[in-house]
Amino acid sequence: MISIKGLSKVFQTKDQEVTAVDNLDLTIEKGEIFGVIGYSGAGKSTFIRLLNRLEDPSAGSVVIDDRDVASLKKKELRLARQDIGMIFQHFNLLWSRTVHDNIAFPLEVAGVAKKERDQRVEELIELVGLAGRGQSYPSQLSGGQKQRVGIARALANKPKVLLCDEATSALDPETTDSILDLLVDINQKLNLTIVLITHEMHVIRKICHQVAVMEGGKIVEQGDVLDVFLHPQKKVTKRFVDQVMGDPEKENSLNLIHDTYKSDSILKLHFVGENTNQALISDISRRFNIDVNILHGKITQTQKGAYGTLFVQFSGEQSEIENVVGYIQSTTVEVEVNPSA
Template sequence: MISIKGLSKVFRTKHQEVRAVDDLSLQIKKGEIYGVIGYSGAGKSTFIRLLNRLEDPTDGKVTIDDQELTSLNKGKLREARQEIGMIFQHFNLLWSRTVHDNIAFPLEIAGVPKSERTKRVNELIDLVGLSGRGNSYPSQLSGGQKQRVGIARALANKPKVLLCDEATSALDPETTDSILDLLVDINEKLGLTIVLITHEMHVIRKICHQVAVMEQGKIVEQGDVLDVFLYPKEQVTKKFVDQVMGDPEREHSLQLIKDTYKTGEILRLHFVGESTNQALISEISRKFVLDVNILHGKITQTQKGAYGTMFVQFLGDKEEITRAIEYIQSTSVEVEVSPDD
């Protein structure tokens, strides 16, 4: 659906050169919700503006649905942009227009007849959950309602791709979740391909199928969201995963807990998908002569399934502990044993 090859953007001034996006390549499938995450200055906002040529690339190609946007002239680009919707962090609504007229604006520009515009706008108002608010002005709406108007406006021309530039960053957590639920609903109902940039791993965890991690203009890690949660390779990715899992000392957690609980064996268990429903601790207690203490645990949900970690302490005979560990390793639960002193 979306093919990005060797994409670069260099900003030049008299005194310096800033490479905001650096030789970036990605493939995004039709109907996917693809997340791009990075800290401030990583280049993600420039990247998403390159996708619809709000910024022209220094190098590289962007192809959407077999049409290479980077080679289009201004006239053809205007036509192509009608199939690419975009929503923004700060809504970018027309404050002197009602909800209805804000949503209708891109249809007016496209020359859609008034009767057809009205029908389409009413459909979109219902779709985004704003029934009865068509005559309201942006100043009369909450932040979440304003973003719903922005989403409806982005969908007006029935785009194939929806680009989201930090679409929930200005919203409180509860409103953020409601907007994310709406995006999932739109993705499923319309089969829309969504590219979403954010600095919040919660957003990636909740709705994305695939994720790419940006740092200094480059993609440093990418893959299935659940795989990235399970096996983050880069330090920046580990920090993002820790936002959700609440393990800020990820690299040292086992040793830190072992220093606190000096007896027995400390394990970190990784539960994925169906294994999160296993009554593993009960099984261990029944099968082996051990005392089992649960020290810490958390389970979180991604689009591809659940993922959880749990720290446990096994107290008992060393051979019995070894047998218990071997039993866990025979299941779908992954086990990490504390390092030796």
């Protein structure tokens, strides 16, 4: 669906050249919700603006449905953008227009007849959960409602791709979840490919199928969301995973655990999918002559299933603890002994 090769963007400032996006290669499948995550300055906002040529690339190609957006002339680009919807962090609504007229605007630009335009707008108002608010103005709406208008407007021309530029970062957590649920619903109903950039791992965890981690203009890690949660390779990725797993000061926490229980074995268990319901600890307590103390744990949900971590302290004979580790390794639960940050 989307094939990106050698994509780069270099900005020329007064004093130097700044490489915002550095030679990216990426493939995004049709119907996928693909997340791009990074901290401020990672290059993710520039990246998403390159996908619809709001920024011209310095090098590389962006092929969407067999059409290289990066090489299109102005007239071709205007037509191509009808297949690429975009929603923004700060909504970008027309404040003098009603909800109905905001959603209708791209249809007017595309030359759609009024009767067809009005019918399409009503369908979209219903789809995004704003029935009865068509004649309201943006100033009369909550933040979440404004973003729903932005989503409806982005869908007006029946795009094949929806780009989301920090679409929930201006919203409170409850409203964020409702907007994310709406995006999942749209993805499933319309088989719409969604590319979403964010600095919040909660957003990636909740709705994305695949994720790419950006740092310094490069993609430093990518893969299935659940795999990235299970096996983060880079330090920046581990920091993002810790956002969701509730341990932002993981290194200090682990040092405290090791200092407090230095004479015992600390195990970190990884549970995936149906294994999160497994009664492993009680099973170990019955089978082996050791004492078990649960130190810390959390379960979270991704699009591909549940993922959980559990820190436990084992006290007893070293040989018996080794037997426990061997037993856990014989199951589908992953185990780290005396884990480090």
